[in-house]
Every structure is written in structure tokens, then in C-alpha cells.
Amino acid sequence: MTVRLYVPRDAAALALGADRVAKAFSREAEARGLDITIVRNGSRGMHWLEPLVEVETAEGRIAYGPVRPSDVPGLLDAGLLDGKAHPLCLGGTEEIPFLKNQTRLTFARCGVIDPVSLEDYKTHGGLRGLEKAIAMAPADIVKEVTDSGLRGRGGAGFPTGIKWKTVLDAPGDQKYIVCNADEGDSGTFADRMIMEGDPFVLIEGMAIAGLATGATKGYVYTRSEYPHAVAVMNEAVAIARAAGMLGPSVLGSGRAFDMEIRVGAGAYVCGEETALLNSLEGKRGIVRAKPPLPALQGFLGRPTVVNNVISLASVPIVMDKGAAYYRDFGMGRSRGTIPIQIAGNVQHGGLYETAFGLTLGEIVDTIGGGTASGRPVRAVQVGGPLGAYFPRALFDTPFDYEAFAAKDGLIGHAGITVFDDTVDMLKQARFAMEFCAVESCGKCTPCRIGSTRGVETADKIARGIEPEKNRELLADLCNTMKFGSLCALGGFTPYPVMSAMTHFPEDFSPAPMVEAAE
Numbered sequence: 001m002t003v004r005l006y007v008p009r010d011a012a013a014l015a016l017g018a019d020r021v022a023k024a025f026s027r028e029a030e031a032r033g034l035d036i037t038i039v040r041n042g043s044r045g046m047h048w049l050e051p052l053v054e055v056e057t058a059e060g061r062i063a064y065g066p067v068r069p070s071d072v073p074g075l076l077d078a079g080l081l082d083g084k085a086h087p088l089c090l091g092g093t094e095e096i097p098f099l100k101n102q103t104r105l106t107f108a109r110c111g112v113i114d115p116v117s118l119e120d121y122k123t124h125g126g127l128r129g130l131e132k133a134i135a136m137a138p139a140d141i142v143k144e145v146t147d148s149g150l151r152g153r154g155g156a157g158f159p160t161g162i163k164w165k166t167v168l169d170a171p172g173d174q175k176y177i178v179c180n181a182d183e184g185d186s187g188t189f190a191d192r193m194i195m196e197g198d199p200f201v202l203i204e205g206m207a208i209a210g211l212a213t214g215a216t217k218g219y220v221y222t223r224s225e226y227p228h229a230v231a232v233m234n235e236a237v238a239i240a241r242a243a244g245m246l247g248p249s250v251l252g253s254g255r256a257f258d259m260e261i262r263v264g265a266g267a268y269v270c271g272e273e274t275a276l277l278n279s280l281e282g283k284r285g286i287v288r289a290k291p292p293l294p295a296l297q298g299f300l301g302r303p304t305v306v307n308n309v310i311s312l313a314s315v316p317i318v319m320d321k322g323a324a325y326y327r328d329f330g331m332g333r334s335r336g337t338i339p340i341q342i343a344g345n346v347q348h349g350g351l352y353e354t355a356f357g358l359t360l361g362e363i364v365d366t367i368g369g370g371t372a373s374g375r376p377v378r379a380v381q382v383g384g385p386l387g388a389y390f391p392r393a394l395f396d397t398p399f400d401y402e403a404f405a406a407k408d409g410l411i412g413h414a415g416i417t418v419f420d421d422t423v424d425m426l427k428q429a430r431f432a433m434e435f436c437a438v439e440s441c442g443k444c445t446p447c448r449i450g451s452t453r454g455v456e457t458a459d460k461i462a463r464g465i466e467p468e469k470n471r472e473l474l475a476d477l478c479n480t481m482k483f484g485s486l487c488a489l490g491g492f493t494p495y496p497v498m499s500a501m502t503h504f505p506e507d508f509s510p511a512p513m514v515e516a517a518e
């Protein structure tokens, strides 16, 4: 009987040699006359163990990692195909604490199934949400999503159901669903992982959004830096269309929904929804003033839902298990689960899906295992490049939209980047301003000019030039950018800058530079 081996095709695993490992297994199996089937699955999200190879045994799936091509003969000698012991053996995959302690709702199938097998998808609970939605009136689908408490996972945390209701109620014979898969935040990869590991869940979520709002066409807008995600999504869309999951009559419902994948060149601002819509229309990716809201006048001026990948990919489970099931997880107004992406100088980097409410300290110290360098954690940036830096003193903050906002921080797309005690926070503040200057679309003055002045001011502080006056100037500049910018690129850059100044003031008082004697 053929033995099923799983070797991820996820970009993170590929970067660590997964293709070469898969080739080594097929070469070795052929030479030894072994009957194996290699499934190229998504990643389980434990990046320090990639490439993570799994074998299906009578006792369930057994994991080995990180596997290098040169390990393959030894692994086969040791009896990997029977799940036998080896120094790289990690035991039952589901028993690895990092995975076992998660609550995987959105990522339930990621790393488990063959991403481009609709059969596998169905066997693992796929399509149930869409089937339920087909039997419901659009307003009832919208109500279910609203009642679940699902909020946008792209950054702003806006309630998904309310956005959908605006589009449902908007007049117009053509409406659109646009999935924001730009994922520009450094240190984030949840969107990419789900597209590469479980593309049908996103397709299903978009189809449900279409049925709920009356939109018949959808686009996934992603970036050229995600070639593997683009390939998997294109393949999955073609399979879904051939199987009648997409097209003029979704699953025979008589209601139409179809979709395409569009690839941008990769600009941070093109993740902002209105700049994204411009880019999708073939225009330059600059921010549009709001109003009008995209929900009323979005893609080509038509009512458009713009939602993040994870928001849309969470809808099938909401529809399948019901709003009450989903909203039962979480705390306060942050309902359900959130895929936290742990990156930077950390021992156990990867994706950890859990109900809202864990403290930052639990995430960094217990789940992440502290720094990879072994030095003390000094700062953690939460929410991508526009997120605040939190010191250890704020490690009791629970992962919740409101709790982070109350401490002048944000959750954003739930990426966290860990830094040890060698980090220079003045340099990080300068970097935030520089990032904004480079990525600014240029439409408004506080962001376009302010960010460049910010870099200059940080440089003056670093050189010890009138430090007190320049610290005040930097704070004043942040205030102008925060309240005067048209979008959150200029408006949120002050978060990393001000948090660095507030929590790490010692880094903003460097010793005055001694001018070289003539």
C-alpha cells in the first residue's frame, strides 16, 4: 500500500529547501522500490521546524523536522515510513505543543490537506458554509456574519457584517467583492499561508460574500512577491470553476459568482483599500479621499466589499458552525480567533491561531520562547510597520483591539516582531519615518513632507544636535501627521515613533557628538 508523505509547498518551507527535500524522497524511494505518494501540503506554521515532513501512519501523522535533503536516506533507514524514531522525529504532529495549544478555526485545514484537492477540502468540512448560505436570504447571511462579531483582520478591525450590509443596501446592478491580499506589513504571512495552504476557504468566503451582497464578481488583489500564492490561487479558482463552485450557478443555486486573481507590483500603499482599487483599475496606486466609501462607490465606481483575506477566509466557519459558535471565542468586542504571526528575533517564529485575549507576554515568552539570540526581549512591535513598540512593562496587555488602543497601540494584521536588548530604538523610530517617506503615495503634505522632516530630525537627535528641541519637534511633527494625514500610512507612522520615544527615552538622549579638533 502506498504511504502518504507530506512535504509543504508553502513559500517559507520552499525557502528552506522543501523542493529539494521532496525530490530527495522521490529519488530515494525509486532507488529503494518504495511505494510513496508525496503530497505538497501547506505549512503548519512552525517556521523553525521547516521543512517539516509528515508521514501518515495508523497512529496518525508523525512529524520530522527540520529536514535537509541529506537527512533523507537516514530517515528512511530509521523507518520514517512507519513513523519510527529518529533524532529529527517530533512525534505526532497534532501533539507538538505549539500546534496543540492553538484554536484553529480559520486555519483548521492549512497544512493538513492537499491545497489543490477539492475532494480533500470537502472531506475536511469544506463547502458546508457555502451550502448553508445558498439556502439563506442575503440579509440573513449578512446578519449571521454581523452576529458572529467578526471584525476586519486587515488592520482597522471594522465589523465585517456592517460593511456587507452597506453593500447589500446600496443601489446598483453590478457589485464587487475585492479581497485585499496585498499583505504589505513586514513580518506578516497569514494571508500568504492560507492562499498557499487552503485556497478554497478563501474562494468559499468570497462566494458567500457575493451571495450576501448581490456581488457577482470578485477579485483577489495580491502582489508579485507572492508567486507561489498566485499559482495556487489560480489553480484553485480553475478547479472551483470546473466543479461549479464558481460560475453562473454557484453549486447549482442559480446565483452567479466568479472571480479572478490580480497581481500588483508591490507597493505598501496599494494595501490601503482606495489605492488598491485604483491599482486594480489600472491607475496609479494613490489614495482616494473618502467619502465616497468603497462600499458605495468602489471598484469602477460600483458598490464594493473590500475585505482582508483572513476576514473572508473566516466566513465559511462562521456560516458552517453559526454566529454563536464563533463569537463564543475571544474577549470584549474582539470575537473569534486571530492568527498571530510571530517574527523577528524569536525562538519559535510562525503562525499561532488563538482566541483573542492572550497577553503579549504569553505570546512572546511562552509561545515564542523568547529571543532566538538568547538575550532579553527589549521591545515588541505589534501590528506591522505602523504599529507601536511595546516594552516588557506592557506585556500584560491582552491581545484585543480595544486593550491595545488603550495603550496607544494597535493589533493591525496581528504581526508581532520581537527585538532583543541590542536594539536601538532611535534607529527604529528613524526607520519608521524613512519607511513612510519611501512608501508615501505623495497625495497629502503631512505624510509626504513630514516623513522626510522626521528622518532629518531623528538624525539630528542621533548626532546630539539640540536634542531637547529636536525631540519636541519630532513629537510635534508626529502630532501633525497623526491628525493631518489623509490615510493611515501618514496617520499611524507616529505610533512606532512616539512609542519608541515614550517607552525608551534613554535611546533618544545619545551622548553629544565630540567634534574632531582642528
Ligand SMILES: Cc1cc2nc3c(=O)[nH]c(=O)nc-3n(C[C@H](O)[C@H](O)[C@H](O)COP(=O)(O)O)c2cc1C
Binding pocket: 151, 152, 153, 154, 155, 156, 157, 158, 160, 180, 181, 182, 183, 184, 185, 268, 269, 270, 271, 272, 273, 274, 306, 307, 308, 309, 311, 312, 487, 488, 489
Ligand atoms: C498604508 C496602508 C496599508 C494597508 N495594507 C493592507 C494590506 O496589506 N492588507 C489588508 O488587508 N489591509 C490593508 N490595509 C487596510 C485596508 O485599507 C482596509 O482597511 C482593509 O483591507 C479592509 O478589510 P477588512 O475590513 O477585512 O480588514 C492598509 C491600510 C493602509 C492605510
Ligand code: SF4
Binding pocket: 269, 287, 439, 440, 441, 442, 443, 444, 445, 447, 448, 485, 486, 487, 488, 489, 490, 491
Ligand atoms: S497619508 Fe501618505 S500615503 Fe496616505 S494619502 Fe497621504 S501621502 Fe498618501
